Amino acid sequence: MKKMNFIDLFAGAGGLSEGFVKAGFEPIAHVEMDAHACKTLETRNYYYSLKKANKLQVYYDYLLGNISHKDLSESVLNRLDNVINASIGDDNTSIFNRIDELTKGREVDLIIGGPPCQAYSVVGRHRINKLEADDPRNLLYRQYARFLKKYNPKVFVFENVLGILSAEEGRYFNNIKVYFRTLGYELESRVLNTSDYGVLQNRKRVIIIGWKKGSDFSYPELIAESNPYTVADILEDLAYLKPGDQNNITNYASDTNEYLEKSAIRNGADFVTQHVARTHNDRDLEIYKIAIDKWLNNRERLKYGDLPERLKTHKNQNSFVDRFKVVDINSYSHTVLAHIAKDGHYYIYPSTEQVRSLSVREAARIQSFPDDYYFEGGRSAAFKQIGNAVPPLMALKIAEEIKGSL
Structure with missing residues (x-):
């Protein structure tokens, strides 16, 4: 069977991507503005390439400090440079061009990611007293939507903090739903706690999942699991x-x-x-x-x-x-x-x-x-990368259920 693929937007250190890769999806591209996080994503790509080639000792040598990052990258045959260090904004032409090179004519199955959430967080709003109407972070969902419009994936996953539901008395969240639906997607949102999916942390997040109108896809049943560990x-x-x-x-x-x-x-x-x-x-x-x-x-x-x-x-x-x-x-x-x-x-x-x-x-x-x-x-x-990340174990559960539905 063809391996399903995805584009990872606002990728951070790759927590969401890690779950999808472990579920068997193939990353086409990771787009992230932070240079340190991009290098983390590159290093993780090398890990998976060396694991596939049964050469993990090379990766361990890098972790042990025996070889440099340059040596690590050069040890990977047929290296795919799919990490795009760029800021998603009004002009995404260069990002689109690079992704087009990486897709090589393939259809995109999924787009995943979570725009920076500081503008929606309760703490962030406390510090500035109100959600600034001209804060560009408030409109990053529109940038996310541009990628949906261009690549037309079967499914998308959009992750954010709980504050997105209440920001400006729900106006921003309603705008998101309306805007995505105008692009031809049905969508549903749920609040998930990572502790229900194997993570030893109480961390509630809004997970929006959307799918093309007319398909028989629906929001997967993410059943909470017993987690007796501490x-x-x-x-x-x-x-x-x-x-x-x-x-x-x-x-x-x-x-x-x-x-x-x-x-x-x-x-x-x-x-x-x-x-x-x-x-x-x-x-x-x-x-x-x-x-x-x-x-x-x-x-x-x-x-x-x-x-x-x-x-x-x-x-x-x-x-x-x-x-x-x-x-x-x-x-x-x-x-x-x-x-x-x-x-x-x-x-x-x-x-x-x-x-x-x-x-x-x-x-x-x-x-x-x-x-x-x-x-x-x-x-x-x-x-910083760890604190901003989606926990990979929860991402894995989401990815497995989406894969089963597709």
Whole structure:
């Protein structure tokens, strides 16, 4: 059978794409404006090419630092350069031209992606008080629609934050539905929580799925699954870290477990990369200790106003009072956001034995990325990519159901 294909818009680090690739879809092109994320996508492409050629040791050599990224790319035969580092906007001619070269006359089966969501997020609207009518991010759905109009896919998947439903009292979301329908698509939206699909994180997102009018396709039945695992299953096999530890390569501290096997987070290599911790000053470490003690012993969240005066640095004690938050080791994590790239206060490691914030690898695991997924650009860039990503395990479930329906 012909392998179904897709174009990935606003691709980020490739979380949504990863799910579709694992479900058996072939990526035609990834379009992304962030250079670090594009390099991450390229590296992941090389992983799949080398895996297909039974040459994964070359990829592992790159992760271990034995060869350069240039050496890695040159080791891939018949390399397909399908990552387009460009900003989707009013003039997409160069992007269209490159995609046309990559399609080689093939029909496009799917378009997937989620435009940047800051303009729709509740936090984003709080900061600017209202959704600016002239904010260009509000109209990125129209740019997404231009790709639908040009490539006419059978199905599209559009992911975004819950705030898109309520922005401007629902006007923007209604505009999206009306606009997509004028292009010949039926569509339906649902709010999905990633914890229902194997991800150890409470992360609710709006998933719009559209299909050509007149087809017998319908929104797939995404049945919530039992998820008895906890964040403890993610953390237990990773090495002890002190704040500031920058050992990019570490050995696993223990054997694998049922969740790591079932989720394929541990999937072959006998080492783990990017288990690195940011440095914290003494004041923050003291605050972390207080927050950890409250949470582990009393299941109480630290309120900023309750801190001793000597530890306070903000005069505003009414907004963002929970700016210090410990990850729940006995359940699912709270939502991982791109803000984790700025500081780790909202993602404190849940143990008095390791007083620090989450490592890059721990955050990636909470997002369900496999351990052999490498995020390019350094620690801050990696955190940003991880926080913005669609969890691959949820993407896999969506992709499998769409594949079954098609």
